[in-house]
Structure formats: C-alpha cells, structure tokens
Amino acid sequence: MFSAATGYTLAQASGKPNKHGSSSHGSRRGTTDGHSRGTKTKSQKQAGQGTSRNSFLFVVNEFQVNYEPLQGQGHTLTDQWLNTMPPQQAEAYVGESPGTVFRYEDGVVSPAPGYCWYRPAMGQEGRIARLNQAANEFDGWPAVYRAQTVFACSALLPMIVAHGDASLPGSTFMRRNCPCDHDYDVPGCSPWSYLHFTPGHVGGVSYVNADSSGNPWAVGQQASWIPSLVPSAYKNTTPSAPHSSGLSGHLAIIIALMGFHGRPRHASNVFLEQRWHRGQWLGSSRASSYLPKLGETPRGLFVQICVDNLEDGQPDDEEFNLPVSFWSETLMPGLEYRTILVHG
Known part of the structure; x- marks a missing residue:
C-alpha cells in the first residue's frame, strides 16, 4: 500500500533507523542503484579525503494543513x-506531498x-x-x-521560517515578531521568524538564516x-548599501524559497x-504565481538536507563510508557560508 505520508510503500520499511542514524538491520545487504562513485581506502575516508564532490541530498515536501479551528480554539491562529x-498543533498537519529526493x-x-x-x-x-531494491528494504x-x-x-506576512519539522508535536510556537521578543524562548521549541540576513566575507552577499x-x-x-x-x-x-x-x-x-515556484503539491518540479x-x-x-493571495490560506514547505556520505555497495557503517563529520563540519558549512548559492 502506498502512503502519501511515507513517500514509499510501507512494506518496504523493514530497515528502521537506529539512534545513530543507520538502519537497525539490513544495513549490510547489497547495493542500491545509486550514483556511481570511485572506491576509497579506509584511511582516505577517515581523513575526510578521497572526494572532491561538493554534494548533499535533499527533499522538499509540502504540508497538507487543516486551518479550521481545532477543539478548544475560537478562531484560526493569527499573529497580532x-x-x-501555521497551526501550532501537530493534529492540524493532516498529510504531506512527498517530493523526489x-x-x-x-x-x-x-x-x-x-x-x-x-x-x-x-x-x-x-x-x-536509501532503498535496497533487490532486498525490498531500506539499508541506509x-x-x-x-x-x-x-x-x-x-502579502503582509510573506515568508516565515522555523528550524525543524513544524508537523511534529511541540516543535514550533508562535511568538510576537517584534524586537522586544528577541530574548523570548520556549525550551524544546523553535519560534517562527521572519527571514533574516547577515553579511559575510564576500561583500554584498546576503546569508539567510532562521x-x-x-x-x-x-x-x-x-x-x-x-x-x-x-x-x-x-x-x-538604503542608499549606502552595497550592490547585491x-x-x-x-x-x-x-x-x-525555490520550491514555491512549483505548483501546489509539486514543488519538486522546480528541481x-x-x-x-x-x-x-x-x-x-x-x-x-503559486504564493497565497489575499484571503487564501498559507502554503508550507518542509526541506530536509542530508549528508551524501554513503558509498554505493557499502553498508551504512562509518568504517566503509566517509565520516559524517567531514560533511557536517567542513563541506556543508563551506557551501552555506563560503560560496554563493544564487548569484546576483
């Protein structure tokens, strides 16, 4: 049976992730039909060498949201x-349209x-x-x-962002978006924020953050x-601001932000x-043209970025793959803060 919530058939979910991010079983099975890469020695992998690829995996999913007031609410959630x-209750996120990885x-x-x-x-x-199609299970x-x-x-609240997955229980909360609330915090929750931009070492580049x-x-x-x-x-x-x-x-x-150019439930088409x-x-x-217009309900996208360290034909084990730390501490921060992702 195919489920829109899973993005794949439930029968193929036998390899579940453990707390370290690898599958609890099935991770030592065969190959996937993924992108071919050269073989690397164990010492190269441990040193974070053997690759010149600036690569990562990502998916863009669109939430299906019920904006009707839930039990105990007098009206739809609004700002001041x-x-x-977006709703605060996980129950209001009734589904998602999974994207291509x-x-x-x-x-x-x-x-x-x-x-x-x-x-x-x-x-x-x-x-x-990662799906092992021959074994019909996840293996990475x-x-x-x-x-x-x-x-x-x-139009008056064009884009807001929060860390994490807003559909999970207790993941986000609404705060009043004004300077007096910068120190306001709720443990374990991520606040909605306007897009914010900081300058970097390259003049005129805007570094967006949540x-x-x-x-x-x-x-x-x-x-x-x-x-x-x-x-x-x-x-x-500002007249004195540098040219972007x-x-x-x-x-x-x-x-x-790019995904919003895809028609509803088809954000992946952009890529x-x-x-x-x-x-x-x-x-x-x-x-x-697919952004909400006056009187329409908000549109929400969830993006997950993963490191691309799993080698084809190798188990989901750091002994056989480039260390996750190479991606998370070196490559990915370099892409985000030492390169220009969109010129102009």
Whole structure:
C-alpha cells in the first residue's frame, strides 16, 4: 500500500533507523542503484579525503494543513496583525506531498537514484532513506544536516521560517515578531521568524538564516533574486548599501524559497526542470504565481538536507563510508557560508 505520508510503500520499511542514524538491520545487504562513485581506502575516508564532490541530498515536501479551528480554539491562529499563521498543533498537519529526493553535486541538481522519503505516519519523524531494491528494504539512513519549515502566509506576512519539522508535536510556537521578543524562548521549541540576513566575507552577499540573526532585509541593493525567490518586503532600500552580489546561507531555506515556484503539491518540479543550476536561478524573475493571495490560506514547505556520505555497495557503517563529520563540519558549512548559492 502506498502512503502519501511515507513517500514509499510501507512494506518496504523493514530497515528502521537506529539512534545513530543507520538502519537497525539490513544495513549490510547489497547495493542500491545509486550514483556511481570511485572506491576509497579506509584511511582516505577517515581523513575526510578521497572526494572532491561538493554534494548533499535533499527533499522538499509540502504540508497538507487543516486551518479550521481545532477543539478548544475560537478562531484560526493569527499573529497580532491578524495574518493567518501555521497551526501550532501537530493534529492540524493532516498529510504531506512527498517530493523526489535530489542530489546536489558541484552545482548540478538531479534525482538521487536509490533514495526516497519515508515517514511512518504524520506526527512522527520522517527521513531520507536509501532503498535496497533487490532486498525490498531500506539499508541506509544518511545523517540529517539541516531541516527547516518555511511558510508563505500572505502579502503582509510573506515568508516565515522555523528550524525543524513544524508537523511534529511541540516543535514550533508562535511568538510576537517584534524586537522586544528577541530574548523570548520556549525550551524544546523553535519560534517562527521572519527571514533574516547577515553579511559575510564576500561583500554584498546576503546569508539567510532562521535564527533572527542580522536584519529582516537583504544585505545588498538590487538583488536579482528579489522578488523571484525572496519577497519584495525584504528589499534593501538604503542608499549606502552595497550592490547585491548573491544569496547564500541556510540551504533548506533557499531550497524552500525555490520550491514555491512549483505548483501546489509539486514543488519538486522546480528541481526536475533544473531551474537552479551552477549557482544561477533560471526560473522566473517575478514572484511565484503559486504564493497565497489575499484571503487564501498559507502554503508550507518542509526541506530536509542530508549528508551524501554513503558509498554505493557499502553498508551504512562509518568504517566503509566517509565520516559524517567531514560533511557536517567542513563541506556543508563551506557551501552555506563560503560560496554563493544564487548569484546576483
């Protein structure tokens, strides 16, 4: 039976992830039909060498949300300006449209053969999984590097973001988005935030984040990715600001912003059509026509980024694969903060 919540048939979910991120059994079985890579020695893997690939795996899922007030609520959740907000209760996230799992490799995005999305049920954690088609089970669970939820709410609340998966119980809360609330925190929860941008070592580059770090406007003027990816509300109009030279920062946010150019429930089409290629946004220069209009309910995308360290034909064991630390501590931060992901 196929389930929209899982992204794959439940019969093929026999290899479950353990607390270390690898499968509890089945991880020493055969191969997947994934992207071919050269064989590396154990010493190369332990040293974090033997690869020149800047690569990672990602998936873009779209939430199906019930915006009707739940029991005990008098009205739909809004902010202090009466803009409709994403629900706080996990029960309101009634489903998701799973996307294709993609591989980003040296600026080129393509489907990642042998990988799929798996979530046992809504309200439970989902993961990118490697599928052993011959054995009809999952045999690898790449480690999650970053996961974020982005909602497009309205013209007056164009984009808000939170760390993690907003559909999980107790994962997010609504805070009043004003400067007086910067120190407000709820343990174990991630607040919704406006997009924020910080400058970096390359002049004019805007590094987007979900931490309310920096300012809620782009670093540079005349950014080519406004309004195509980032709404005009985030435009920098300061006369002394440098000319924009690019967008970088949290990969999950940038990928979600691109995903809004896909029609509802088909955010993956943006990447199947390679509208993001070698640091260039090749899609429309205008704002997406699929963003919510006045009076419509918000649209929410969840993006999970995983390291791409599992070697084809090798078990999900660090002895046979590049260490996760090479990706999480070196390669991925380098992509986010030492490269320009979208030029202009």
